[in-house]
Amino acid sequence: AVHSGGATPKGNVVGPLGPLTSIAVQRILLGDKVAEAKFGTDSPIDDPAREQQELQAVAAMAANAGIDPDASVRFFDAQIEANKVVQRGLYALWTKHPELRPSERPDLTKDVRPKLDQITTEIIEQLKATRDTRKPTATCHLQLLQAQLSTELRARLDALHRRALKTALQPVCT
Numbered sequence: 400a401v402h403s404g405g406a407t408p409k410g411n412v413v414g415p416l417g418p419l420t421s422i423a424v425q426r427i428l429l430g431d432k433v434a435e436a437k438f439g440t441d442s443p444i445d446d447p448a449r450e451q452q453e454l455q456a457v458a459a460m461a462a463n464a465g466i467d468p469d470a471s472v473r474f475f476d477a478q479i480e481a482n483k484v485v486q487r488g489l490y491a492l493w494t495k496h497p498e499l500r501p502s503e504r505p506d507l508t509k510d511v512r513p514k515l516d517q518i519t520t521e522i523i524e525q526l527k528a529t530r531d532t533r534k535p536t537a538t539c540h541l542q543l544l545q546a547q548l549s550t551e552l553r554a555r556l557d558a559l560h561r562r563a564l565k566t567a568l569q570p571v572c573t
């Protein structure tokens with residue numbers, strides 16, 4: 400993977416959807432850590448119980464923040480799917496190219512999931528901040544494209560992570 404670093408400073412990304420897009424990228428980059436944690440273990444890529452628990456938390460946090468819980472859950476569904484796009488892609492790569500397999504295995508529960516939970520809070524904040532921007536309009540799609548392209552360049556996303564980002568951003572202008 401070429402993306403490395405994962406430095407995607409919110410302030411430098413273009414447009415009103417820049418911060419939301421940048422956080423979505425940070426979550427996608429954690430997909431690498433999730434894949435490293437699970438590859439070669441009994442933990443499957445899909446963990447429906449964990450997903451249910453996250454989506455319930457999202458609904459509660461959205462209600463608390465005064466934004467639409469159903470729309471927020473739909474947005475998170477896409478973030479979770481995007482994370483699994485990364486995991487599946489890296490599994491395929493590592494299966495075909497054993498020399499590229501990770502040498503370290505992060506701890507999913509202690510190390511990786513707390514970082515995902517932190518990002519959940521930030522995404523809820525950005526969903527609230529972008530409430531008026533996220534509409535099914537040409538303007539929204541233009542602003543999204545602007546944020547997407549600038550973030551892809553900044554984070555140097557490879558094809559796999561760009562595909563994941565496309566999945567993650569699909570519900571933004573809805």
Ligand SMILES: C=C(O[C@@H]1C=C(C(=O)O)C=C[C@H]1O)C(=O)O
Pocket residue numbers: 433444445446447449450453478479480482483512515
């Ligand atoms: C990221 C994980 O893998 C999958 C993706 C999830 C997510 O993006 O939040 C949650 C559960 C799994 O289906 C994980 O197990 O934590």
